Amino acid sequence: MSAELASSGTPGEAPTQGPGHGPSHDHDHIHPAPRFFLFRYVFSTDHKVIAIQFLFSGLIFSLLGGLLALAVRWQLAWPWKPIPILSRLLWADPSAGYQMPPEFYNKLFTMHASIMIFFVVIPVLTGAFGNFLIPLMIGARDMAFPRLNMVSYWLMWPGFILILYSFFVEGGAAEAGWTSYPPLSEWKWSTPGSLNGQTYWLLAVMFSGLSSLTGSINYITTVLMLRAPGMKLFRMPMTVWGMFITALLQAFALPVLTSALVMQTLDRVAGTNFFEATGATVANAPAIPGGGGPILFQHLFWFYSHPAVYVMILPAMGMVSDVLSTFSRKPLFGYKPMVIAIGGIAGLGFLVWGHHMFQSGMNPMMGATFMLSTMMIALPSAIKVFNWLGTMWGGRLQYTSAMLNAIGFVSMFVIGGLSGIFMAATPVDIHIHDTYFIVAHLHYVLFGGSMFAIFAAVHFWFPKMFGRMMNERLGKIHFFLTFLFMNTTFFPMHIIGMHGHPRRIADPSIYEFLRGSGTLGMNQFMTVSALVLGAAQILFLLNFLYSLVLGRKAGDNPWRSNTLEWTTPSPPPHYNFARIPTVYHPPYEYSVPGVEEDFLLQTQPRPAKAGPLDPIMA
Amino acid sequence: MALAPTDAVGPKPGSAGVRHAPVPSHSAPVTPGKVAIWLFLATEVMFFTGLIGSYIVLRAGSPRGAYSNLYPPNTPLRGLENSRGVVLRSIGPDRSKIEEVLRSLGDRKPDEAEQVIAAVPHGVVPARSAERAEALASALRSAGAVVEVEPLKTFEWPKPYDDAVNPLAINLTAANTFVLICSSVTMVLALSAIQRGNRAKCTLFLLATVVIGSIFLSVQVFEYRQLMFEHHYPSGISANGHFVPSCSLFASCFFTMTGLHGLHVTAGVLALSVVLIASIFGAFSASNYAAIELTGLYWHFVDLVWIILFTIVYLL
Amino acid sequence: MTDTRVLSPSEVAEEHQQEAHAPYLMVWLWLAGLTGIEYVYAAGLKDFFLILLGGLLALAAIKAALVAWYFMHLKFEGKWVYLLILPALFLAVVLVLALIPDLAMQPADPEGDHVRVEPVRSDVEMARRIPMLATDRPA
Structure with a gap:
């Protein structure tokens, strides 16, 4: 039965289910988990094991x-002062006073962004939580293609190895920023990191991309084909919707990035001319025929990497919606509009990439077009924010650490979203482009957004993943420290950004207007905050590891939530569901009139006196 | 893993008609494998869009003068507008005399003369003015060579069939296109055979597909060898006489697009070989042929991409 | 079912x-x-x-x-195939159209057809790039 698509009957009618019904029941065997350790935990095809593999590798890389x-923060606050301990380990050159080599700063921000985006946030959101939750939430025994799923995890490993190895090649790791713009990234002699490190970077990102691509094909097929009986598309939890639309984004956008990376790699190793201007040369190197366009790379790169921004936020939005609804003990406000808003963000997300290039010399007509489409993204985003508020409004809020992190997500996303509107406007962007204002914006969305959602999701689904509860007190302390110091770290960046502080610059004091005690003082304040913020994550790590071993045992449904994963034991067995469940209603039936409990599992029919569901909002 | 059925039968997604009407549909059944392979093909469409789209806009943006019959691609032509080219059609009976004449020009690199002679019947020596060109031409003629003097012609993009700027062998590739189309036909016949339960025929057609696909690849390798190493081309194609990815934007686009397509063909041949071996061991039957169908879809897609590439890269 | x-x-x-x-x-x-x-x-x-x-x-x-x-x-396939392929084709067209203004529409060249780039190279460099140029050498 699990393989049937749209297997629900007509609306309102309870779908039938049982052995011997339908042509595919033969496939509903429960297979035992492999006994051999290597296949059970390392080369596993079980989506739950693969999810945990993604989670752990993502956390290590984070x-x-x-x-x-x-x-990076240290260098900005105390330029050229040696970093305690690290300096002596990394660049032990006493003659230079153990100071950071200038190009190393470029490596730092390049690799920070690349690792966080390609090896932490995307793998953790889609790889870990997508893998774990999609089959459990739609009532499937596993992904549509378990072996492909395993391949998608192990494709990350060449990426992991290459990106780490790139630090040790001649010239060191890549330095051209995570955006890898030519010509800096193409001319081997332009900067030490472009000598070899850039090639490793390109290959590493390509492997990470292949992993995401195989993963997304698997997710889409699973969602389309393996839903349990009664699990109509509009009965799927927001988490699954977020993951599904994210997978679509990746499937259609990632190949374009791959083609751009292939072309850049060929430019570097085979001498092709895609991104080289005519006769381009520096430093008396022989001229090349050229004829290509450096701006072409920017277009192709952002055609993927703007949707990638949504890849990093849509799953987060989905998971936060589930957490908010559960701990508000209230149906998600406007479930269908929320789904449509996610779809709208994703659809528009394909048509806005040019707003990253307002200052690239792009055709002004295109600038205006991209400005308009970017502004329009505020609409679905605002729908989502208001619906989250509407969900909490009047609810019986339970301030668990998962809930706190989810609320943190919503509030920080509002700040990050609003600052985004600034830079969407071309006239304003002329001023703030490439300043710390942008850095502030993206960290409010990526740290304040994605990271808080990841924290919320870890706290929320930890009991299901490992069968034990995380410590709530530690979780709350971690949340408050993180929330406070995240804001003190990133908010002042708005101010120094408006003041003109450029990003990607090792020593701002070379500019007279940035030499004042105000700028420097703020930089030092932000760095101290960042250090505390970093230290606060130790609490999370401790909580995670402690709870893994010594946490209180969790029952099947510790949060009294509705979705299908909570009908399984914690942790779920290899086959997930002893019997494929039947789904009767959308996932947000909390506090339904006429039900004793304040929640109603998706596997339990709604009582007749609860009345029909709102056709538009639910 | 058996948990994921590959031959499940269910109504199509997004097709309300099937669900409501009990009339059997003519549509083929939807399986996870088919959904996944079509999704994969959609991603491949986007991948080739990245490459072909770049080619289209780079080509459309290539200015007049980027290619010429006399000078290497993207040579700045300012001040060279009155150039004439001496085209060496045949070196005549005495090679050493020709070399001597050419050596008297090229004093910087010893192999320049050889390069021009190797490119015969299209060895080009550019000259800045008509007088110089005529002087060189008569010197060469008196050394026994057949030469022509051509004015400077500029191009936005290398024109097919013009030996001065475009090295691609269209006849060979047209034949190769036909070869790939044939492999697509044998592929679909293999599927058709197994659907009727004829395993032997299916295996034979699969074998034919693998063999024909390999022929296509071999021809492509041969073509690459000719272009990059064996043949010598005039200066309008490449500064060093060989058509390699670095010699011009045209070469970059050509090698990248056909090369990545070639990689896809290689992957297809490998996948088909696995399917062929499975077929030899009797893995497929009239009710179990998903692997053949899915590999076939990929193979036809690769064929389809080649149809487009042959047209826009070779013929246009 | x-x-x-x-x-x-x-x-x-x-x-x-x-x-x-x-x-x-x-x-x-x-x-x-x-x-x-x-x-x-x-x-x-x-x-x-x-x-x-x-x-x-x-x-x-x-x-x-x-x-x-x-x-x-x-x-023989149902409409679902088009749900996968048509968005890809649509995005393919969007991408190429969006690339046209920046890459295919080159600024009009004020100095005529033959001129490609601004910098005038020295004869020495010209000769380095174009080995067989019969320029100032005796013909």
Whole structure:
């Protein structure tokens, strides 16, 4: 039965289910988990194991990415002063006073962004939570293609190895920013990181992309084909909707990035001329025929990487919607509009990439077009924010750490979204482009948004993943510290950005207007905040590891939530569901009149006196 | 893994007609494998859009003068508008005399003369003015060569069939296109055979597909070898006489697009070989042929991409 | 399950079978013929770019459509396939259209057709790039 698409009957009618019904019941065997350790936990085809593999590798890489960020902050606050301990380990050149080499700063921000985007946020959101939740939430035993799923995880490993190895090649890691614009990224002699490191970077990102691509094909097929009986599209939890639309975004946008990366790699190793201007040369190097367009790379890059921004926020939005509804003990306000808003963001997200290029010398007509389409994204985003508020409004809020992180997500997303409107307007963007204002914006969306959603999701689904509860007190302390110091770290960036502080600059004091004690003081304040912010994550790590072993045992449904994963044991068995469940209603039936409990599992029919569901909002 | 059925039968997604009408539809059944392969093909469409789209806009933006019959691609032509080219059609009986004449020009690199002679019947020596060109031409003629003097012609993009700027062998590739189309036909006949339960025929057609696909690849490798190493081309094609990815934007686009297509063909041949081996061991039957169908879809897509590439890269 | 009777794969196969072989060989002939027409068309009209472009693109489109429709069984598939392919084609068109203003529309060159780039190179560099240029050397 699990393989049937749209297997629900007509609306309102309880779908039938049972052995012997339908042609595919033969496939509903429950297979035992592999016994051999290597196949059970390492080369596993079980979506839950793969999810945890993604989660752990993502968390490990987030430590590295975070350290790189702290090194960036150190240099900005105390330019050229040696970093305690690290300096002696990394560039032990006493003659230079252990100071950071100038090009190393470029490596720091390049690799911080690349690792956080390609090896932390995207794999954790889609790889870990997508993998874990999609089959469980739609009532499937596994992904449509479990072996392909395994391949998609192991495709990350060449990426992991290449990106780490790139630090040790001649010239060191890439330095051209995570955007990898030519010509800096193409001319080997333009900067040490472009000598070799850039090629490794390109290959690493390509592998990460292949992993996402295979994953997204798997997710889409699973959602389309393996839903349990009664799980109509508009009965899927927002998490699944977020993951599904994210997978569509990746499937249609990632190949374009792959083609751009292939062309850049060929430009570097085979001498092709795609992104080289005619006769381009520096430093007396021989001229090349050229004829290509450096701006072409920017277009192709952002055609993927703007949708990638939504890849990093849509799953987060979906998961936060589920957390908010559960802990408000109220139906999600406007479920269908929320789904349509996610679809709208994704659809518009394909048509706005040019707003990253307002200052690139792009055709002004295009600038106006992209400005308009970008402004329009505010509409579905606002619908979502208001619906989250509407969900909480009048609810019986339970301030668990998952809920707090979800509320943190909503509030920080509002700030990040509003600052986004500034830079969507071309006239304003002329001033703030490439300043710390942009850095502030993107961190409010990526840290304040995606990271808080990841924290919320980890707290929320940890009991299901590992069968134990996380410590609530530690979780709350972690949340408050993170929330406070995230704001003190990133908010002042708006101010120094408006003041003209450029991003990607190792020593701002070379400019007279940035030499004042105000700018420097704010930089130092932000760095101290960032250090505390980093230290606060140790609490999360401790909580995670402690709860893994010593946490209180969780029942099947510790949060009294509605969706299908809570009908399984914690952690779920290899086959997920002893019997494929039947779904009767959308996932947000909390506090339904006429039901004793304040929640109603999707597997339980709605009582007749609850009345029909609102056809538009639910 | 058996948990994921590949031959499940269910109504199509998004097609309300099937669900409401009990009339059997003419549509083929929807399987996860088919959904996935079509999704994969959609991603491939986007991948080739990145490459072909770049080619289209780079080509459309290529200015007049980017290519010429006398100078290497993207040479700045300011001050060279009155150039004439001495085209060496045949070196005549005495090669050493010709070399001597050419060497008297090229004093910088010893192999320049060889390069021009190797490119015969299209060895081009550019000259800045008509007088110089005529002087060189008569010197060469008196050394026994057949030469022509051509004025400077500029192009936005190398024109097909023009030996001075475009090295691509259209006859060979047209034949190769036909070869790939044939492999698509044998592929679809293999599927058709197994659908009727004829395993032997299916195996034979699969074998034919693998063989014909390999022929296509071999011809492409041969073509690459000719272009990059064996043949010598006049200066309008490449500064160093070989058509390599670095010599012009045209070469970059050509090698990238056909090369990545070639990689797809290679992947297809490998996948088909696996399917062929499975077929030899009797893995397929009239009710179990998903692997053949899915590999076939990929193979036809690769064929389809080649139809487009042959047209826009070779013929246009 | 619903009350719909859905064709089993073998039943579909039977349906295929009736129209199977003949159209495939016909399609093959068509494809071969169209390739031949393309070849002749391209050779004959190589000096008329726009006519060449329009004709060849139309021929290529017909060939591609034949492959997709018959060989890839679009003829037999449900509408769901178009839900996957049409968005991709739409985005492909959007991407290429958006690239045109920045890359295909070059600024008009004020100095005439032949001039490609601004910097005037020295004769030395010119000679380095174009080895056989019979410039200032004795002819």
